[in-house]
Amino acid sequence: MRSEEDxxxxxxxxxxxxxxxxxxxxxxxxxxxxxxxxxMQVLLAAVAVVAVAGGTTAVLSGEGRRAEPAVTxxxxxxxxxxxxxxxxxxxxxxxxxxxxxxxxxxxLSATEVLLAPESGFEKGGRLEAYxxxxxxxxVLGDVPSPRKGYYLQQFAVGRQYVAWFxxxxxxxxxWADFWIIPREGGKARRVGEVAADVESIGLTDDSLVWSxxxxxxxxxxxxxxxxxxxxxxxxxxxxxxxxxxxRAGQSPISNVTRVVNLETGRxxxxxxxxxxxxxxxxxxxxxxxxxxxxxxxxxxxxxxRTLPATLLPMDPWWLxxxxxxxxxxxxxxxxxxxxxxxxxxxxxxxTMAGLSERTxxxxxxxxxxxxPASSPPNVVIWDADQEYDEVCxxxxxxxxxxxxxxxxxxxxxxxxxx
Amino acid sequence: xxxxxxxxxxxxVRARSDALLRYGYVLAGNSEDAADLAQEALARxxxxxxxxxxxxxxxxxxxxxxxxxxxxxxRSRRREDLVAAVPERGEFDRYGDADLWAELQExxxxxxxxxxxxxxxxxxxxxxxxxxxxxxxxxxxxxxRALDKLRIRRESPVLREAR
Numbered sequence: 001m002r003s004e005e006d007x008x009x010x011x012x013x014x015x016x017x018x019x020x021x022x023x024x025x026x027x028x029x030x031x032x033x034x035x036x037x038x039x040m041q042v043l044l045a046a047v048a049v050v051a052v053a054g055g056t057t058a059v060l061s062g063e064g065r066r067a068e069p070a071v072t073x074x075x076x077x078x079x080x081x082x083x084x085x086x087x088x089x090x091x092x093x094x095x096x097x098x099x100x101x102x103x104x105x106x107x108l109s110a111t112e113v114l115l116a117p118e119s120g121f122e123k124g125g126r127l128e129a130y131x132x133x134x135x136x137x138x139v140l141g142d143v144p145s146p147r148k149g150y151y152l153q154q155f156a157v158g159r160q161y162v163a164w165f166x167x168x169x170x171x172x173x174x175w176a177d178f179w180i181i182p183r184e185g186g187k188a189r190r191v192g193e194v195a196a197d198v199e200s201i202g203l204t205d206d207s208l209v210w211s212x213x214x215x216x217x218x219x220x221x222x223x224x225x226x227x228x229x230x231x232x233x234x235x236x237x238x239x240x241x242x243x244x245x246x247r248a249g250q251s252p253i254s255n256v257t258r259v260v261n262l263e264t265g266r267x268x269x270x271x272x273x274x275x276x277x278x279x280x281x282x283x284x285x286x287x288x289x290x291x292x293x294x295x296x297x298x299x300x301x302x303x304x305r306t307l308p309a310t311l312l313p314m315d316p317w318w319l320x321x322x323x324x325x326x327x328x329x330x331x332x333x334x335x336x337x338x339x340x341x342x343x344x345x346x347x348x349x350x351t352m353a354g355l356s357e358r359t360x361x362x363x364x365x366x367x368x369x370x371x372p373a374s375s376p377p378n379v380v381i382w383d384a385d386q387e388y389d390e391v392c393x394x395x396x397x398x399x400x401x402x403x404x405x406x407x408x409x410x411x412x413x414x415x416x417x418x
Numbered sequence: 419x420x421x422x423x424x425x426x427x428x429x430x431v432r433a434r435s436d437a438l439l440r441y442g443y444v445l446a447g448n449s450e451d452a453a454d455l456a457q458e459a460l461a462r463x464x465x466x467x468x469x470x471x472x473x474x475x476x477x478x479x480x481x482x483x484x485x486x487x488x489x490x491x492x493r494s495r496r497r498e499d500l501v502a503a504v505p506e507r508g509e510f511d512r513y514g515d516a517d518l519w520a521e522l523q524e525x526x527x528x529x530x531x532x533x534x535x536x537x538x539x540x541x542x543x544x545x546x547x548x549x550x551x552x553x554x555x556x557x558x559x560x561x562x563r564a565l566d567k568l569r570i571r572r573e574s575p576v577l578r579e580a581r
Contacts, residue, residue: 002518002570004537010515010522011444011538018443023435023457024428030461169516253449 018251022277029291078329078340081353081411088415090132092408097137102128104408105155106370106377108183110415113379114162116155116372117143125152127162127181132412140185146177154374156241157183158203161222163191165201165210178208180222192220194227199252200374202241209262211238215246217262236260240322240375243283255279255288259299271301280319282376285347287325289313294327296347311343311352319376320369321413323347326355326380341365344380344411355411356382362390364399370410384409427467430476431460441481444538445488445531447523459483482549485535489527489550521568529564536561 082089092113096102103118111133117125127140140162143152149168153176156163161180168175177193178201197213207219215235220227236244237252239259246258259281260267270286272279276295279288288295290306294313297304311327318325325345340354341364355367365388370377386404435456442452459480463470470479522530528550535546547554565572 002515002568004565004570004572006515006518007533007565007568007570008537010518011534013515014519015440015444015538018436018439018449018452023439023453023460024431026453026457027431027460027464030457031464034461034465 025275025277078343078352078354080340080357081344081355084353085411085416088412090130090410090412092130092410093137094405094407096128100125104130104370104379104381104410106157106373106375107379107412107414108157108162110412113410113412114140114155114157116152138185140183141181141188143179143188144190146190152372153198154201154372156201156203156374159205161203163201163203163208165198167198176210178210178220180208191222192224192227194218194220200238202238202374204241209238209241211236211244214250217244230262232265233260233262236262238374239282245281253278253280256281256286259283268299270299271297273301273304278313280317282319282322285323287313287318287347294318294325296325296345307345311345317369320344320380321376321378323418324413326367326369329354329358341382342367353411355380356384356409359388362388362399364388364390366399366401378413380411380413381408383407427464430463434477434480438480438484441534441538442484442488444534445485451488455484455487456480458487481539485531485549486551489531518568525564525567529560529567532557532560533564 087110090113092102092104092115094101096115101118102115105114105116107113108129112129112131115128115130115137125145126142128137129140130137143164146166147168149171150166151169152164152166154165161182163178163180165176165178174195174197175193176196176198178191179188180191180203181188191208194210196210196218198210199213201208201210203209204219207221209217209219209230211217211233215233215237217230217233217236217238218227219230233244235246237247239245242261242263244260244262245256246260248255248257255272255277256270256279257272258267258269261283270279270281272288273290273295276288276290279286279295281287281299284298286297286299292312293309294307294311295304296307307327310330312330313325313327318327320326323346325347326342327345328342329340338360339358341356341358342354344353344355346352356365358365365382366386367380367382370379370381383401383404385406386401389400389402391400438456438460439449439452442455443449446452446455462483463476463480466479467476470476522533525533531550532546535541535549536543541549543554543557546557550557552560562572
């Protein structure tokens with residue numbers, strides 16, 4: 001049995017996950033829309049009076065003639081990723097030889113995809129890599145579970161090692177440990193443990209680096225030893241070594257305000273246009289959302305463009321690889337013609353590639369980034385055998401998947417010619 | 419509206435946004451819907467501001483609108499807003515108790531709302547009854563049913579009664 005305290009604690013912990021939206025803009029917009037609507041109704045009522053006075057039989061109703069925005073955009077013609085880059089598409093079995101469900105995390109090379117047990121685990125597991133050249137899976141090694149209630153959190157890939165950190169998320173104490181395993185496989189080695197709320201990790205050639213939830217980047221030699229806080233990293237969050245970001249607020253989806261190279265110490269402020277939220281940046285590019293549309297720009301604000309409403313930023317974790325973003329394809333006419341569920345957008349060139357295929361007539365589907373990776377992962381995943389149904393109740397709709405479950409279709413960005 | 423009142427309202431929005439988003443998140447279970455609920459409730463508060471700010475407690479007003487909207491399955495974006503491409507946050511569970519949080523999402527909206535008002539907002543039964551427009555008996559029976567489903571032991575009924 002659980003206690004009432006468990007319920008209170010869970011609700012309070014969950015509340016902390018609430019994203020830091022800036023509500024002021026949305027509130028003002030809604031109030032404007034409401035006033036416009038009221039004016040429209042008054043206007044229509046006036047027209048009706050005139051019409052009746054003129055002796056015609058026009059029937060007008062304020063409710064029925066509400067001005068709808070004229071949506072005339074149609075989805076762009078987008079080539080499928082598999083058509084553009086057949087060498088980058090890999091089919092990976094969802095279960096390993098032992099029957100465990102595995103999940104693509106990121107890629108190790110142009111042919112190898114790193115696979116981890118899908119949903120975290122408490123009793124240990126193992127890391128594998130699928131090689132598209134040989135069509136075979138190899139085992140990197142076992143992942144030990146050093147504590148009760150231990151869950152793997154995130155992975156990072158370096159030149160020689162794959163690293164991860166684990167936590168005991170249901171305990172209230174702050175604790176995490178760091179592990180590495182050689183890329184070619186071998187025995188996992190614990191680098192060290194810390195009493196901290198770790199949020200992200202990275203690998204250099206000789207150290208493991210991490211940032212903590214409240215900001216600040218630390219390192220520890222791969223051979224073990226005392227953790228050391230990198231000077232001048234107050235408030236910084238590791239993005240992808242050597243890059244770190246400062247954010248406007250506590251929430252991980254607050255605008256990134258500064259991009260710092262921790263190796264050179266060079267720091268650039270992000271030019272954030274008014275009204276942009278959830279601005280997320282890598283070394284060169286930033287993607288944010290304004291009025292529901294995606295805004296893409298370089299860190300310094302140059303090359304800024306607002307993408308059409310046919311490409312919707314739905315979730316702030318839109319960055320993938322080092323120069324791509326994923327957007328959902330929004331088809332206002334809900335046409336029954338085939339098309340992609342989402343697109344991969346090349347931030348540098350604007351090139352687009354279609355990801356997965358929608359079930360005709362259904363506005364949705366599932367396309368995901370690799371996970372759980374500390375840096376924007378190098379793979380995008382979907383289940384090509386899945387079909388979708390749109391289930392609507394009380395004017396709110398959700399998309400439900402059916403079928404599939406055998407293999408992932410993985411787009412390996414390391415195999416995309418750049 | 420007089421300019422001073424507008425400034426007042428903007429300040430209220432700025433000052434209370436985070437707390438309202440947290441409340442919305444516990445109610446709705448995700449940040450999109452939380453922001454949606456908070457924005458709509460604040461927009462309605464803005465329209466009623468001159469009336470509300472002197473007479474009532476504006477925060478209570480907003481929170482009441484939020485929970486009522488939520489129970490009514492209200493969504494502003496409706497069909498346009500299906501979450502389709504869902505790039506996953508690279509994290510496993512960060513909640514106090516992920517299973518309990520997941521089970522909370524499964525509850526009918528009204529039951530969940532009653533639990534949020536009881537345990538997150540820490541309100542007495544009578545006030546919850548007024549906010550939701552139901553009887554005190556219904557508040558209790560909904561809470562009891564929800565706690566049973568979540569396999570939660572009810573402690574100190576006398577204490578709760580006395581508040």
